[in-house]
Amino acid sequence: AQSVTQLDSQVPVFEEAPVELRCNYSSSVSVYLFWYVQYPNQGLQLLLKYLSGSTLVKGINGFEAEFNKSQTSFHLRKPSVHISDTAEYFCAVSGSGGYNKLIFGAGTRLAVHP
Amino acid sequence: EAQVTQNPRYLITVTGKKLTVTCSQNMNHEYMSWYRQDPGLGLRQIYYSMNVEVTDKGDVPEGYKVSRKEKRNFPLILESPSPNQTSLYFCASSFEINTGELFFGEGSRLTVL
Numbered sequence: 001a002q003s004v005t006q007l008d009s010q011v012p013v014f015e016e017a018p019v020e021l022r023c024n025y026s027s028s029v030s031v032y033l034f035w036y037v038q039y040p041n042q043g044l045q046l047l048l049k050y051l052s053g054s055t056l057v058k059g060i061n062g063f064e065a066e067f068n069k070s071q072t073s074f075h076l077r078k079p080s081v082h083i084s085d086t087a088e089y090f091c092a093v094s095g096s097g098g099y100n101k102l103i104f105g106a107g108t109r110l111a112v113h114p
Numbered sequence: 115e116a117q118v119t120q121n122p123r124y125l126i127t128v129t130g131k132k133l134t135v136t137c138s139q140n141m142n143h144e145y146m147s148w149y150r151q152d153p154g155l156g157l158r159q160i161y162y163s164m165n166v167e168v169t170d171k172g173d174v175p176e177g178y179k180v181s182r183k184e185k186r187n188f189p190l191i192l193e194s195p196s197p198n199q200t201s202l203y204f205c206a207s208s209f210e211i212n213t214g215e216l217f218f219g220e221g222s223r224l225t226v227l
Binding site for chain 1: 216
């Protein structure tokens with residue numbers, strides 16, 4: 001079975017500071033990894049995904065994530081955050097071989113303060 | 115505009131009164147799914163559908179029903195709602211669930227008294 005653990009439920013940070021949101025997964029098969037963002041009162045939207053190839057993945061709004069197979073991690077980073085990045089971020093995993101399922105972590109609430 | 119549309123967005127009902135939350139997508143996606151979002155639990159899958167007339171249970175299907183008679187529509191039915199079904203519900207669709215992007219509706223906040 002697959003699972004996703006987001007290590008921080010809340011991350012407060014000041015504007016223009018760097019941020020890292022941590023995600024670890026467990027799986028017995030090859031995985032595909034995703035980060036989604038949920039702005040207040042909205043549905044989720046895709047930030048970035050890792051399917052194969054380069055382990056450093058760049059997404060929208062200046063976010064990037066690095067797939068680390070040995071540490072089973074997929075941490076999300078941004079070098080300088082803005083107030084508008086305040087949102088909830090979800091890490092998700094799906095499996096290869098027709099798994100047909102996307103499993104979400106519990107979410108990390110990023111609060112950017114001026 | 116590509117979108118997933120859910121209705122109603124907000125609903126307050128009472129225990130036992132049947133309700134349906136509609137979901138429609140205009141992207142010709144084969145895969146559709148319902149999730150519920152609860153604080154500290156993230157999103158949990160209720161039901162999903164790989165195509166018309168093909169549905170299957172997710173992780174928390176108890177108390178819910180779905181149907182997929184047309185490709186674009188995937189309604190969620192609560193035959194006899196209970197207070198533990200108070201939650202925020204999301205419908206989502208994708209052209210391919212394992213590697214593709216999930217497109218979400220804006221959510222339906224349901225309160226069962």
